[in-house]
Amino acid sequence: MMVTPLEIKKKEFRRCFRGYDDQEVDTFLDQVAAAIETLIKENDELKSAVERAEQNVSNYREIENALQQTLVFAQKTAQELKENVQKEADMIRQEARAAAEAIxxxxxxxxxxxxxxxxxxxxxxxxxxxxxxxxxxxxxHRQVDELLQEYRRLKWHIKAFRDKFRAFLEAQLELLDNQELGVTWNGQVVTANDIEVAEPEAGRTEPQPETRQLKPISGGKS
Structure with a gap:
Protein backbone atom coordinates (compact mmCIF):
# COMPACT_ATOMS: atom_id res chain seq x y z
CA MET A 1 0.00 0.00 0.00
CA MET A 2 1.38 3.34 -1.07
CA VAL A 3 1.52 6.09 1.61
CA THR A 4 1.53 9.68 0.37
CA PRO A 5 3.39 12.51 2.13
CA LEU A 6 0.07 14.21 2.92
CA GLU A 7 -1.15 11.07 4.74
CA ILE A 8 2.09 10.98 6.70
CA LYS A 9 1.69 14.62 7.70
CA LYS A 10 -1.94 14.13 8.79
CA LYS A 11 -1.33 10.85 10.52
CA GLU A 12 -2.39 10.96 14.21
CA PHE A 13 -1.40 8.40 16.80
CA ARG A 14 -3.21 7.46 19.93
CA ARG A 15 -1.82 8.89 23.07
CA CYS A 16 -0.67 6.64 25.93
CA PHE A 17 1.25 6.98 29.09
CA ARG A 18 4.90 7.57 28.69
CA GLY A 19 4.55 7.82 24.84
CA TYR A 20 6.91 9.55 22.32
CA ASP A 21 7.49 13.26 22.23
CA ASP A 22 4.84 14.79 20.03
CA GLN A 23 7.11 17.51 18.68
CA GLU A 24 9.87 15.09 17.81
CA VAL A 25 7.45 12.69 16.17
CA ASP A 26 5.87 15.48 14.13
CA THR A 27 9.29 16.73 13.02
CA PHE A 28 10.37 13.27 12.02
CA LEU A 29 7.11 12.69 10.18
CA ASP A 30 7.58 15.97 8.35
CA GLN A 31 11.08 14.88 7.33
CA VAL A 32 9.82 11.48 6.23
CA ALA A 33 6.98 13.12 4.30
CA ALA A 34 9.43 15.50 2.62
CA ALA A 35 11.78 12.64 1.77
CA ILE A 36 8.93 10.53 0.42
CA GLU A 37 7.62 13.51 -1.53
CA THR A 38 11.09 13.99 -2.99
CA LEU A 39 11.29 10.29 -3.78
CA ILE A 40 7.85 10.39 -5.36
CA LYS A 41 8.85 13.40 -7.49
CA GLU A 42 12.08 11.69 -8.48
CA ASN A 43 10.14 8.52 -9.16
CA ASP A 44 7.65 10.46 -11.29
CA GLU A 45 10.51 12.14 -13.11
CA LEU A 46 12.19 8.78 -13.58
CA LYS A 47 8.90 7.32 -14.80
CA SER A 48 8.54 10.24 -17.21
CA ALA A 49 12.13 9.78 -18.30
CA VAL A 50 11.57 6.05 -18.69
CA GLU A 51 8.37 6.70 -20.61
CA ARG A 52 10.18 9.20 -22.79
CA ALA A 53 13.05 6.77 -23.17
CA GLU A 54 10.62 3.97 -23.97
CA GLN A 55 8.86 6.31 -26.40
CA ASN A 56 12.20 7.22 -27.91
CA VAL A 57 13.16 3.57 -27.99
CA SER A 58 9.82 2.81 -29.61
CA ASN A 59 10.40 5.63 -32.06
CA TYR A 60 13.93 4.43 -32.62
CA ARG A 61 12.64 0.91 -33.10
CA GLU A 62 10.05 2.19 -35.54
CA ILE A 63 12.79 4.16 -37.28
CA GLU A 64 15.03 1.10 -37.14
CA ASN A 65 12.23 -1.05 -38.52
CA ALA A 66 11.56 1.57 -41.17
CA LEU A 67 15.26 1.77 -41.94
CA GLN A 68 15.47 -2.01 -41.93
CA GLN A 69 12.48 -2.22 -44.24
CA THR A 70 13.94 0.58 -46.35
CA LEU A 71 17.28 -1.21 -46.41
CA VAL A 72 15.60 -4.48 -47.32
CA PHE A 73 13.51 -2.69 -49.94
CA ALA A 74 16.61 -0.89 -51.19
CA GLN A 75 18.53 -4.17 -51.33
CA LYS A 76 15.60 -5.84 -53.04
CA THR A 77 15.20 -2.88 -55.39
CA ALA A 78 18.94 -2.85 -56.05
CA GLN A 79 18.88 -6.59 -56.72
CA GLU A 80 15.85 -6.22 -58.98
CA LEU A 81 17.47 -3.21 -60.65
CA LYS A 82 20.68 -5.18 -61.06
CA GLU A 83 18.75 -8.11 -62.51
CA ASN A 84 16.75 -5.77 -64.75
CA VAL A 85 19.94 -4.01 -65.85
CA GLN A 86 21.55 -7.39 -66.48
CA LYS A 87 18.50 -8.54 -68.43
CA GLU A 88 18.38 -5.26 -70.33
CA ALA A 89 22.12 -5.49 -71.01
CA ASP A 90 21.66 -9.07 -72.23
CA MET A 91 18.76 -7.96 -74.42
CA ILE A 92 20.82 -5.03 -75.74
CA ARG A 93 23.74 -7.37 -76.46
CA GLN A 94 21.41 -9.83 -78.19
CA GLU A 95 19.77 -7.02 -80.16
CA ALA A 96 23.21 -5.60 -81.01
CA ARG A 97 24.40 -9.04 -82.13
CA ALA A 98 21.21 -9.53 -84.16
CA ALA A 99 21.56 -6.04 -85.66
CA ALA A 100 25.25 -6.65 -86.41
CA GLU A 101 24.39 -10.00 -88.00
CA ALA A 102 21.61 -8.36 -90.03
CA ILE A 103 23.97 -5.55 -91.10
CA HIS A 141 39.53 -4.57 -143.76
CA ARG A 142 36.84 -2.87 -145.82
CA GLN A 143 38.89 0.33 -146.00
CA VAL A 144 41.98 -1.69 -146.97
CA ASP A 145 39.94 -3.44 -149.67
CA GLU A 146 38.62 -0.07 -150.85
CA LEU A 147 42.14 1.37 -150.83
CA LEU A 148 43.41 -1.66 -152.77
CA GLN A 149 40.57 -1.27 -155.25
CA GLU A 150 41.29 2.46 -155.49
CA TYR A 151 45.01 1.67 -155.91
CA ARG A 152 44.24 -0.84 -158.67
CA ARG A 153 41.86 1.65 -160.31
CA LEU A 154 44.46 4.46 -160.11
CA LYS A 155 47.14 2.07 -161.34
CA TRP A 156 44.91 1.11 -164.26
CA HIS A 157 44.17 4.81 -165.00
CA ILE A 158 47.89 5.63 -164.76
CA LYS A 159 48.70 2.76 -167.12
CA ALA A 160 45.91 3.86 -169.46
CA PHE A 161 47.15 7.46 -169.26
CA ARG A 162 50.72 6.32 -169.93
CA ASP A 163 49.55 4.23 -172.86
CA LYS A 164 47.48 7.12 -174.24
CA PHE A 165 50.28 9.62 -173.56
CA ARG A 166 52.84 7.27 -175.11
CA ALA A 167 50.59 6.85 -178.15
CA PHE A 168 50.13 10.63 -178.27
CA LEU A 169 53.89 11.22 -178.07
CA GLU A 170 54.55 8.57 -180.68
CA ALA A 171 51.91 10.18 -182.90
CA GLN A 172 53.47 13.61 -182.37
CA LEU A 173 56.95 12.25 -183.06
CA GLU A 174 55.67 10.54 -186.17
CA LEU A 175 53.97 13.79 -187.16
CA LEU A 176 57.22 15.68 -186.58
CA ASP A 177 59.09 13.11 -188.60
CA ASN A 178 56.57 13.42 -191.45
CA GLN A 179 56.45 17.26 -191.47
CA GLU A 180 58.96 19.86 -192.76
CA LEU A 181 59.52 23.15 -191.01
CA GLY A 182 59.56 26.36 -193.10
CA VAL A 183 60.99 29.83 -192.38
CA THR A 184 60.60 33.13 -194.17
CA TRP A 185 63.87 34.46 -195.64
CA ASN A 186 63.78 37.69 -197.61
CA GLY A 187 60.07 37.21 -198.30
CA GLN A 188 60.48 33.59 -199.51
CA VAL A 189 59.70 30.30 -197.78
CA VAL A 190 62.83 28.23 -197.39
CA THR A 191 62.69 24.57 -196.40
CA ALA A 192 65.33 22.59 -194.58
CA ASN A 193 66.36 20.88 -197.82
CA ASP A 194 67.07 24.28 -199.40
CA ILE A 195 69.53 25.33 -196.67
CA GLU A 196 73.18 24.43 -197.15
CA VAL A 197 75.19 24.29 -194.06
CA ALA A 198 78.76 25.61 -194.59
CA GLU A 199 81.63 25.46 -192.21
CA PRO A 200 82.39 28.92 -190.85
CA GLU A 201 85.84 30.35 -191.53
CA ALA A 202 88.26 30.66 -188.70
CA GLY A 203 87.70 33.84 -186.77
CA ARG A 204 84.55 34.70 -188.71
CA THR A 205 81.02 34.52 -187.54
CA GLU A 206 78.32 33.94 -190.09
CA PRO A 207 75.31 36.25 -189.85
CA GLN A 208 72.17 34.49 -188.66
CA PRO A 209 69.03 34.84 -190.75
CA GLU A 210 66.17 36.72 -189.16
CA THR A 211 63.36 34.40 -188.28
CA ARG A 212 60.07 36.18 -188.46
CA GLN A 213 57.42 33.46 -188.71
CA LEU A 214 57.27 29.71 -188.51
CA LYS A 215 54.55 27.95 -190.43
CA PRO A 216 53.87 24.26 -190.64
CA ILE A 217 53.94 23.04 -194.24
CA SER A 218 50.78 21.28 -195.16
CA GLY A 219 50.92 18.16 -197.23
CA GLY A 220 54.24 16.92 -195.90
CA LYS A 221 55.95 13.68 -196.77
CA SER A 222 54.11 10.54 -196.02
Missing part, protein backbone atom coordinates in the same frame (compact mmCIF):
# COMPACT_ATOMS: atom_id res chain seq x y z
CA UNK A 104 26.68 -8.09 -91.99
CA UNK A 105 24.17 -10.20 -93.94
CA UNK A 106 22.81 -7.11 -95.71
CA UNK A 107 26.36 -5.91 -96.44
CA UNK A 108 27.27 -9.33 -97.86
CA UNK A 109 24.13 -9.30 -100.02
CA UNK A 110 24.92 -5.79 -101.24
CA UNK A 111 28.54 -6.80 -101.87
CA UNK A 112 27.39 -9.86 -103.82
CA UNK A 113 24.94 -7.72 -105.81
CA UNK A 114 27.64 -5.13 -106.50
CA UNK A 115 30.09 -7.88 -107.45
CA UNK A 116 27.52 -9.50 -109.74
CA UNK A 117 26.65 -6.12 -111.26
CA UNK A 118 30.36 -5.34 -111.70
CA UNK A 119 30.90 -8.71 -113.38
CA UNK A 120 27.89 -8.14 -115.63
CA UNK A 121 29.09 -4.63 -116.51
CA UNK A 122 32.60 -5.97 -117.13
CA UNK A 123 31.17 -8.68 -119.39
CA UNK A 124 29.02 -6.09 -121.20
CA UNK A 125 32.03 -3.78 -121.59
CA UNK A 126 34.18 -6.70 -122.78
CA UNK A 127 31.47 -7.82 -125.21
CA UNK A 128 30.96 -4.25 -126.43
CA UNK A 129 34.72 -3.76 -126.79
CA UNK A 130 34.96 -7.09 -128.65
CA UNK A 131 32.12 -6.04 -130.95
CA UNK A 132 33.68 -2.62 -131.48
CA UNK A 133 37.03 -4.28 -132.16
CA UNK A 134 35.39 -6.63 -134.67
CA UNK A 135 33.56 -3.70 -136.26
CA UNK A 136 36.78 -1.65 -136.32
CA UNK A 137 38.66 -4.62 -137.79
CA UNK A 138 35.91 -5.19 -140.33
CA UNK A 139 35.90 -1.47 -141.16
CA UNK A 140 39.70 -1.53 -141.46
Missing amino acids: RHEAMQKAELLLEESRRKAEDINLQAHRQAEQSLETA
Whole structure:
Protein backbone atom coordinates (compact mmCIF):
# COMPACT_ATOMS: atom_id res chain seq x y z
CA MET A 1 0.00 0.00 0.00
CA MET A 2 1.38 3.34 -1.07
CA VAL A 3 1.52 6.09 1.61
CA THR A 4 1.53 9.68 0.37
CA PRO A 5 3.39 12.51 2.13
CA LEU A 6 0.07 14.21 2.92
CA GLU A 7 -1.15 11.07 4.74
CA ILE A 8 2.09 10.98 6.70
CA LYS A 9 1.69 14.62 7.70
CA LYS A 10 -1.94 14.13 8.79
CA LYS A 11 -1.33 10.85 10.52
CA GLU A 12 -2.39 10.96 14.21
CA PHE A 13 -1.40 8.40 16.80
CA ARG A 14 -3.21 7.46 19.93
CA ARG A 15 -1.82 8.89 23.07
CA CYS A 16 -0.67 6.64 25.93
CA PHE A 17 1.25 6.98 29.09
CA ARG A 18 4.90 7.57 28.69
CA GLY A 19 4.55 7.82 24.84
CA TYR A 20 6.91 9.55 22.32
CA ASP A 21 7.49 13.26 22.23
CA ASP A 22 4.84 14.79 20.03
CA GLN A 23 7.11 17.51 18.68
CA GLU A 24 9.87 15.09 17.81
CA VAL A 25 7.45 12.69 16.17
CA ASP A 26 5.87 15.48 14.13
CA THR A 27 9.29 16.73 13.02
CA PHE A 28 10.37 13.27 12.02
CA LEU A 29 7.11 12.69 10.18
CA ASP A 30 7.58 15.97 8.35
CA GLN A 31 11.08 14.88 7.33
CA VAL A 32 9.82 11.48 6.23
CA ALA A 33 6.98 13.12 4.30
CA ALA A 34 9.43 15.50 2.62
CA ALA A 35 11.78 12.64 1.77
CA ILE A 36 8.93 10.53 0.42
CA GLU A 37 7.62 13.51 -1.53
CA THR A 38 11.09 13.99 -2.99
CA LEU A 39 11.29 10.29 -3.78
CA ILE A 40 7.85 10.39 -5.36
CA LYS A 41 8.85 13.40 -7.49
CA GLU A 42 12.08 11.69 -8.48
CA ASN A 43 10.14 8.52 -9.16
CA ASP A 44 7.65 10.46 -11.29
CA GLU A 45 10.51 12.14 -13.11
CA LEU A 46 12.19 8.78 -13.58
CA LYS A 47 8.90 7.32 -14.80
CA SER A 48 8.54 10.24 -17.21
CA ALA A 49 12.13 9.78 -18.30
CA VAL A 50 11.57 6.05 -18.69
CA GLU A 51 8.37 6.70 -20.61
CA ARG A 52 10.18 9.20 -22.79
CA ALA A 53 13.05 6.77 -23.17
CA GLU A 54 10.62 3.97 -23.97
CA GLN A 55 8.86 6.31 -26.40
CA ASN A 56 12.20 7.22 -27.91
CA VAL A 57 13.16 3.57 -27.99
CA SER A 58 9.82 2.81 -29.61
CA ASN A 59 10.40 5.63 -32.06
CA TYR A 60 13.93 4.43 -32.62
CA ARG A 61 12.64 0.91 -33.10
CA GLU A 62 10.05 2.19 -35.54
CA ILE A 63 12.79 4.16 -37.28
CA GLU A 64 15.03 1.10 -37.14
CA ASN A 65 12.23 -1.05 -38.52
CA ALA A 66 11.56 1.57 -41.17
CA LEU A 67 15.26 1.77 -41.94
CA GLN A 68 15.47 -2.01 -41.93
CA GLN A 69 12.48 -2.22 -44.24
CA THR A 70 13.94 0.58 -46.35
CA LEU A 71 17.28 -1.21 -46.41
CA VAL A 72 15.60 -4.48 -47.32
CA PHE A 73 13.51 -2.69 -49.94
CA ALA A 74 16.61 -0.89 -51.19
CA GLN A 75 18.53 -4.17 -51.33
CA LYS A 76 15.60 -5.84 -53.04
CA THR A 77 15.20 -2.88 -55.39
CA ALA A 78 18.94 -2.85 -56.05
CA GLN A 79 18.88 -6.59 -56.72
CA GLU A 80 15.85 -6.22 -58.98
CA LEU A 81 17.47 -3.21 -60.65
CA LYS A 82 20.68 -5.18 -61.06
CA GLU A 83 18.75 -8.11 -62.51
CA ASN A 84 16.75 -5.77 -64.75
CA VAL A 85 19.94 -4.01 -65.85
CA GLN A 86 21.55 -7.39 -66.48
CA LYS A 87 18.50 -8.54 -68.43
CA GLU A 88 18.38 -5.26 -70.33
CA ALA A 89 22.12 -5.49 -71.01
CA ASP A 90 21.66 -9.07 -72.23
CA MET A 91 18.76 -7.96 -74.42
CA ILE A 92 20.82 -5.03 -75.74
CA ARG A 93 23.74 -7.37 -76.46
CA GLN A 94 21.41 -9.83 -78.19
CA GLU A 95 19.77 -7.02 -80.16
CA ALA A 96 23.21 -5.60 -81.01
CA ARG A 97 24.40 -9.04 -82.13
CA ALA A 98 21.21 -9.53 -84.16
CA ALA A 99 21.56 -6.04 -85.66
CA ALA A 100 25.25 -6.65 -86.41
CA GLU A 101 24.39 -10.00 -88.00
CA ALA A 102 21.61 -8.36 -90.03
CA ILE A 103 23.97 -5.55 -91.10
CA ARG A 104 26.68 -8.09 -91.99
CA HIS A 105 24.17 -10.20 -93.94
CA GLU A 106 22.81 -7.11 -95.71
CA ALA A 107 26.36 -5.91 -96.44
CA MET A 108 27.27 -9.33 -97.86
CA GLN A 109 24.13 -9.30 -100.02
CA LYS A 110 24.92 -5.79 -101.24
CA ALA A 111 28.54 -6.80 -101.87
CA GLU A 112 27.39 -9.86 -103.82
CA LEU A 113 24.94 -7.72 -105.81
CA LEU A 114 27.64 -5.13 -106.50
CA LEU A 115 30.09 -7.88 -107.45
CA GLU A 116 27.52 -9.50 -109.74
CA GLU A 117 26.65 -6.12 -111.26
CA SER A 118 30.36 -5.34 -111.70
CA ARG A 119 30.90 -8.71 -113.38
CA ARG A 120 27.89 -8.14 -115.63
CA LYS A 121 29.09 -4.63 -116.51
CA ALA A 122 32.60 -5.97 -117.13
CA GLU A 123 31.17 -8.68 -119.39
CA ASP A 124 29.02 -6.09 -121.20
CA ILE A 125 32.03 -3.78 -121.59
CA ASN A 126 34.18 -6.70 -122.78
CA LEU A 127 31.47 -7.82 -125.21
CA GLN A 128 30.96 -4.25 -126.43
CA ALA A 129 34.72 -3.76 -126.79
CA HIS A 130 34.96 -7.09 -128.65
CA ARG A 131 32.12 -6.04 -130.95
CA GLN A 132 33.68 -2.62 -131.48
CA ALA A 133 37.03 -4.28 -132.16
CA GLU A 134 35.39 -6.63 -134.67
CA GLN A 135 33.56 -3.70 -136.26
CA SER A 136 36.78 -1.65 -136.32
CA LEU A 137 38.66 -4.62 -137.79
CA GLU A 138 35.91 -5.19 -140.33
CA THR A 139 35.90 -1.47 -141.16
CA ALA A 140 39.70 -1.53 -141.46
CA HIS A 141 39.53 -4.57 -143.76
CA ARG A 142 36.84 -2.87 -145.82
CA GLN A 143 38.89 0.33 -146.00
CA VAL A 144 41.98 -1.69 -146.97
CA ASP A 145 39.94 -3.44 -149.67
CA GLU A 146 38.62 -0.07 -150.85
CA LEU A 147 42.14 1.37 -150.83
CA LEU A 148 43.41 -1.66 -152.77
CA GLN A 149 40.57 -1.27 -155.25
CA GLU A 150 41.29 2.46 -155.49
CA TYR A 151 45.01 1.67 -155.91
CA ARG A 152 44.24 -0.84 -158.67
CA ARG A 153 41.86 1.65 -160.31
CA LEU A 154 44.46 4.46 -160.11
CA LYS A 155 47.14 2.07 -161.34
CA TRP A 156 44.91 1.11 -164.26
CA HIS A 157 44.17 4.81 -165.00
CA ILE A 158 47.89 5.63 -164.76
CA LYS A 159 48.70 2.76 -167.12
CA ALA A 160 45.91 3.86 -169.46
CA PHE A 161 47.15 7.46 -169.26
CA ARG A 162 50.72 6.32 -169.93
CA ASP A 163 49.55 4.23 -172.86
CA LYS A 164 47.48 7.12 -174.24
CA PHE A 165 50.28 9.62 -173.56
CA ARG A 166 52.84 7.27 -175.11
CA ALA A 167 50.59 6.85 -178.15
CA PHE A 168 50.13 10.63 -178.27
CA LEU A 169 53.89 11.22 -178.07
CA GLU A 170 54.55 8.57 -180.68
CA ALA A 171 51.91 10.18 -182.90
CA GLN A 172 53.47 13.61 -182.37
CA LEU A 173 56.95 12.25 -183.06
CA GLU A 174 55.67 10.54 -186.17
CA LEU A 175 53.97 13.79 -187.16
CA LEU A 176 57.22 15.68 -186.58
CA ASP A 177 59.09 13.11 -188.60
CA ASN A 178 56.57 13.42 -191.45
CA GLN A 179 56.45 17.26 -191.47
CA GLU A 180 58.96 19.86 -192.76
CA LEU A 181 59.52 23.15 -191.01
CA GLY A 182 59.56 26.36 -193.10
CA VAL A 183 60.99 29.83 -192.38
CA THR A 184 60.60 33.13 -194.17
CA TRP A 185 63.87 34.46 -195.64
CA ASN A 186 63.78 37.69 -197.61
CA GLY A 187 60.07 37.21 -198.30
CA GLN A 188 60.48 33.59 -199.51
CA VAL A 189 59.70 30.30 -197.78
CA VAL A 190 62.83 28.23 -197.39
CA THR A 191 62.69 24.57 -196.40
CA ALA A 192 65.33 22.59 -194.58
CA ASN A 193 66.36 20.88 -197.82
CA ASP A 194 67.07 24.28 -199.40
CA ILE A 195 69.53 25.33 -196.67
CA GLU A 196 73.18 24.43 -197.15
CA VAL A 197 75.19 24.29 -194.06
CA ALA A 198 78.76 25.61 -194.59
CA GLU A 199 81.63 25.46 -192.21
CA PRO A 200 82.39 28.92 -190.85
CA GLU A 201 85.84 30.35 -191.53
CA ALA A 202 88.26 30.66 -188.70
CA GLY A 203 87.70 33.84 -186.77
CA ARG A 204 84.55 34.70 -188.71
CA THR A 205 81.02 34.52 -187.54
CA GLU A 206 78.32 33.94 -190.09
CA PRO A 207 75.31 36.25 -189.85
CA GLN A 208 72.17 34.49 -188.66
CA PRO A 209 69.03 34.84 -190.75
CA GLU A 210 66.17 36.72 -189.16
CA THR A 211 63.36 34.40 -188.28
CA ARG A 212 60.07 36.18 -188.46
CA GLN A 213 57.42 33.46 -188.71
CA LEU A 214 57.27 29.71 -188.51
CA LYS A 215 54.55 27.95 -190.43
CA PRO A 216 53.87 24.26 -190.64
CA ILE A 217 53.94 23.04 -194.24
CA SER A 218 50.78 21.28 -195.16
CA GLY A 219 50.92 18.16 -197.23
CA GLY A 220 54.24 16.92 -195.90
CA LYS A 221 55.95 13.68 -196.77
CA SER A 222 54.11 10.54 -196.02
